[in-house]
Amino acid sequence: MSRINTVDNIEELSLNEIEERKKYMYEKMSKRRRKFVDRVGYENWDPFAAPFDPIDLRQDRSGYTSDQLTQLFIRETGNAQNQEFIDAVNEFNVMLVMNFEKVRPVFEYCLWYNEHLKKHGIKP
Secondary structure (H helix, E strand, O other): OOOOOOOOOOOHHOOOHHHHHHHHHHHHOHHHHHHHHHHOOOOOOOOOOOOOOOOOOOOOOOOOOOOHHHHHHHHHHOOOOOHHHHHHHHHHHHHHHHHHHHHHHHHHHHHHHHHHHOOOOOOO
């Protein structure tokens, strides 16, 4: 293992070097940990996979976290009716930050419904 401690970025390694490191890591594992890898399948096991970001670090397209969006909404609209309302806004923002495409239909429906009410002279 000539470059085992000299490379910080896995993308800098060749496929042979990556396989060499993977094998080295597998051989150094405890028997218990090897059972997990064997269950997943050695060929399917990726010891170099990047971890998922915790939800409180994920950001929307504008660069805000779900908590920041909630606080911004409350501050700018003054709409802090009660804790249940704030929790619902925060829950929506978590979904928004995790997967905007999942909330897009709700977002588009709300825009449409607002216009629908205005056409009928009803204040939303």
